[in-house]
Amino acid sequence: MANSSGLLSSEEVFAIVSRRLGSEDIQVEEVVYAPIGPGMTGFMGDHLRIQIVAKETRLGQRYELQFFSKSLPTTSQDHIEYVISFGAYEKEVVAYSTILPKLRECQGSQARWSCDCFLTRPDLIVLENAAHQGFQLHDNLTCMDNAHVTLVLKNLALLHAASIIFEERNSKIEDAFKEVLFENLFSSIEGNSSRNWFVTGIHTAVHITKYLQKFSDDPKLLSVIKKELPDTCKRMWELAKPSKKYRNVLCHGDLWNNNIMFRYESGRPIELRFVDFQMYRYNPPAAELVFFLHMTTRRAVREAHLEEFLTLYYETFSQELKLQGYESEQLLPWTELRDSFDRLRDIGRIVGVISLQMCLMDPKIIAPYTTSLGKFRKVLEQDRRQEVEENIQSNPIYKERILEALEELVECSILKNRSN
Template sequence: MSSSNLSPTVVEDLCERYSNQKIDYGVELLSYSLKSASDSPAGFLGRHEVLSVIIQTNPSEVPQELTFFIKTAPSDIASRQRYLEEFGVFKKEVSVYRNLLPKLQERQSDFSARCYYAKDDILVFEHLGEMGFRMGAERSGLLDFEHLKCALSSLASLHAASIIFETSSQQKISELYPEIVEENAYPSQSNCVRRENFDNAVVALCEIIKIMPEFKDSNRLEYILQQFPREMKKVFDFVIPTKKYLNVFSHGDLWANNLLFKYENDHPVQSRIVDFQLARYAPPILDVITLLTIPTSQKFRSEHLDSLLVSYYSMLGYFLKQHGLEINDILPMEQFEDSIREFKIFGLIESCLFSHLTILPTDLTKSLTSDEGFEDFFKNKRNEICLLAFNTDLVYRSRLSDMICDIVNSYILK
């Protein structure tokens, strides 16, 4: 099924779920229509549309209009569809929203959108845009202290829901839903599309290092180019669930476009996490340090990272206490601090792997919208496009330089 042939039966089912009434008992579907959600968050791994539905709940009342946000697999580009099928992202997200998130939202309801339909290749959500939520970052992908603290509250709520669910059910999410948390971003298999994608990304980043003013004339350049891939490859070990730390259901994809914010007087007061296509079962610090690294600069982190980490820990404790659980019994501060030290580089690795693609200037990303252009970027032209962006676009150059310099200076040359 795709949104283009969304059936009246499915739409009726949506209305029933939304209104908690049977169609046969007072809710009549009058009409529905679809349009592109061009002004909504654009997704590389999904096609977005808005569904408008007119229903009649009572003959004596005015018809009611309902609006939903629809996400479908982007079948319009064959090469991208093949990539996503091997990547397994859409199948995973449907399973997350169909099988697990409703149970977590029974415990904590404020971290993600409500999903009213999840099946095959289609997801239908409440329309966060109509509820006043929007992105908080410009093209640079940077978020300020207020936005990050707001986002951390939603993340702490998600992680708390995972802990509360496992405590009440006496079963681990990884055992109940292994397909939901199977690692698909950095899989252990060496002969898969994600490994190829990772290797190509690291090559492109090394090409950038070669022309960076900070390193191109350094007598340590060859050493840096030798060590940089080794540091980056640590990501494959970091995502393996560990017995050393508490593991929780984790989002796995926390960059700026997967966070939406609601505002009062221009200040973010609520946030929602979207796109659960890379979900995993891992120590909570992997999500936390990713959120606090990808949309921030090295200077920002030197000033605010410690206080934001404490803020997350406090909020996690608050949500757990609401359900009679003590954070010190579940995630002692010493264990949390140990995980910070062990996984801190994970955020920088994710920053480089995400941002060399996500903050490309618009004119260069247009090549990804065609079948030929998509395959060209991932297999042939990544180096060319990334180097062109680095040489011609100030935002791209400054952001990538900041990330790479932090890895090199903090972990390779330190």
């Protein structure tokens, strides 16, 4: 058996294949590791394609099996320690080894919204290779159309319903998985890397207010906007916490184009997989919905189709609960979903202002920083104004989306609150 990189032991390879084929009567013939694509595939870890050739000895059938692995980076110890400090790997390992299988056991429908997992270690996750099965990411800069949004909302409804069913049958998710429900995207802890990332995003947002043409003729108002923008954004630190008023569910926590893979037929999305379960949190479902919609759609689309989107989500959510013998109006009424969406809307507005800065950035601009931990931490945690400026100047779509998000937050949160 060839095992060129030593990533997996012979025992681990055997376990992966036996789980995949549902048999232990197997003989592994070859293991081949290959990069996902040209160049570096991610600063936060190493990604590989794994092909395993195996034979089911009882029937003599030969299989070429494809898997996808995510592991801690191998560049340096400092790099490893930096990635570990985010807690993302710890959360994802527990997600795939424990949480997601338990939630899928609570699901009544046959739809799948997460990849099958075949092995976890503290430093490694081996999953089905969704790309080999025809799944692909949506273009990063292009907003999702209604067909994509509809599919995502239906699958989110299944995920959230499974969360509630788990709690009805077992215990509160925040109790069952307390050790991994720490906040690692919107942390307010001083010195925390995610806090530094967020505050750097605030400074950048204040800097680019100069591009807000709608307010450029009123220097006094623009000064007020700059002054109030930081505190408005910092509300996220409270909004991201579990609600004391509304029912919470397990939320993916970071749903945007790069964390959803779609499979298509005749150009239409028919199936998906949510990936990168590294930032999940315990929040009302509405918190997840506003996050997703503000990261993947334009303001005009949200305003035109919001009721349609929410109705679709709740209908799917209700149907899933009913399959398992529960009534949605008893466990999470429509009025609660609608009220919580309105009250948590600033989650979407703030995340649009902060997260889109780097999520939509041209890879050519950010690529030089991914080869050095120091350079990467600089743009992530210290100052990214130059990089955002460069992208604004070079890419009209980036400029439109960044400034639209900032303008909406200003109009709907800062100025509206001042007039109330």
